[in-house]
Amino acid sequence: MLVLGIETSCDETGLAIYDSENGLLADELHSQIAVHQDYGGVVPELASRDHADRLLPLLKKLLESANKKLDDIDLVAYTAGPGLKGCLLVGSTFARSLAYVIDKPIISVNHVEAHLLAPFMEYEDLSFPFFGLLISGGHTMIIDAQSIGDYEIMGETLDDAVGEAFDKSAKLMGLDYPGGPLIEKLAKEGKHGRYKFPRPILNKPNCDFSFSGLKTHIMLTWKDSDKTEQVKKDISLELQNSVTDCLTGKLKRAHEIKGYPRIIISGGVSANQFIREKLNSFASSINAKAYYPTKKYCTDNGAMIAYAGYKKFEAGQIYDLDGEVKPRWPLDQLA
Ligand code: KG4
Ligand code: ZN
Numbered sequence: 001m002l003v004l005g006i007e008t009s010c011d012e013t014g015l016a017i018y019d020s021e022n023g024l025l026a027d028e029l030h031s032q033i034a035v036h037q038d039y040g041g042v043v044p045e046l047a048s049r050d051h052a053d054r055l056l057p058l059l060k061k062l063l064e065s066a067n068k069k070l071d072d073i074d075l076v077a078y079t080a081g082p083g084l085k086g087c088l089l090v091g092s093t094f095a096r097s098l099a100y101v102i103d104k105p106i107i108s109v110n111h112v113e114a115h116l117l118a119p120f121m122e123y124e125d126l127s128f129p130f131f132g133l134l135i136s137g138g139h140t141m142i143i144d145a146q147s148i149g150d151y152e153i154m155g156e157t158l159d160d161a162v163g164e165a166f167d168k169s170a171k172l173m174g175l176d177y178p179g180g181p182l183i184e185k186l187a188k189e190g191k192h193g194r195y196k197f198p199r200p201i202l203n204k205p206n207c208d209f210s211f212s213g214l215k216t217h218i219m220l221t222w223k224d225s226d227k228t229e230q231v232k233k234d235i236s237l238e239l240q241n242s243v244t245d246c247l248t249g250k251l252k253r254a255h256e257i258k259g260y261p262r263i264i265i266s267g268g269v270s271a272n273q274f275i276r277e278k279l280n281s282f283a284s285s286i287n288a289k290a291y292y293p294t295k296k297y298c299t300d301n302g303a304m305i306a307y308a309g310y311k312k313f314e315a316g317q318i319y320d321l322d323g324e325v326k327p328r329w330p331l332d333q334l335a
Pocket of ligand 2: 111115136267268299300
């Protein structure tokens with residue numbers, strides 16, 4: 001079965017073809033970083049327009065590199081939420097039109113579920129149940145994943161997502177969007193000890209997160225500093241340290257509640273090597289294994305949508321949103 005995946009929930013247009021027999025056949029991605037860079041964040045209207053411009057040319061390229069025709073596609077999978085409404089509507093309209101033209105079934109995919117399932121494409125020893133740690137620009141949550149479609153949110157951010165903390169801190173230090181990768185680079189030359197940042201709500205007896213206070217703390221630190229390149233590096237290092245302590249602390253709590261030996265870590269921030277190394281040692285300390293998608297599948301992409309679409313279809317979990325999109329679509333309210 002050939003599944004076409006379409007991702008347009010935020011600032012990446014992603015298309016991919018997943019073959020249930022042979023795995024991923026082709027994968028195309030257009031990043032809108034250049035579109036939003038001057039604004040320091042994603043501008044929803046510009047994002048929707050760019051998706052509309054990019055989808056058709058990307059589809060042509062995708063079919064060429066997979067050496068397939070549109071008619072070969074057996075199932076169209078698209079992100080129906082969560083995400084920016086206008087962006088989701090562009091993807092949904094495109095997907096529905098294609099499915100109509102080739103007269104094939106269509107399946108709505110939850111973007112967060114797709115991030116969680118993505119590592120199954122690559123790791124053969126992976127199985128349910130597991131903890132999902134989703135850390136991206138829009139989400140920060142710990143998920144108890146029992147089986148496909150059966151998830152409980154154990155904790156989530158009460159305000160900013162981790163990626164947002166990276167992006168906003170970067171912005172106030174005058175760095176480009178998205179800030180996460182730049183912070184990681186700067187942190188490599190940071191010196192320990194100059195600053196001490198808080199670990200918000202780390203001691204609260206739950207699995208929730210909060211990062212807006214950290215961002216405010218960084219803003220004040222930056223304001224009071226002499227704003228040198230070394231200050232940027234030291235702040236970046238301490239931001240990573242604080243975030244990592246919060247992530248490991250709350251995962252530890254989740255593990256005390258349900259002792260799963262597997263943790264899937266996904267979403268854009270999971271591309272961060274420093275965070276990966278810390279989470280890996282944490283996982284070994286509790287006799288668990290941490291699984292990450294390869295870096296290109298950590299951030300938003302069409303491959304994870306095609307794959308999740310296939311797995312959901314195979315499991316008979318076919319949500320028909322009938323053209324509707326869900327800017328908010330909690331993982332524990334899928335059906
Ligand atoms: O998953 P994603 O592509 O989109 C959302 O669904 O949000 O994640 C994007 C986020 C951005 O906030 C970006 O700064 C962050 O992931 N990010 C990183 C790194 N690479 C991307 N954060 C920290 N370190 C990185 N290396
Ligand atoms: Zn995402």
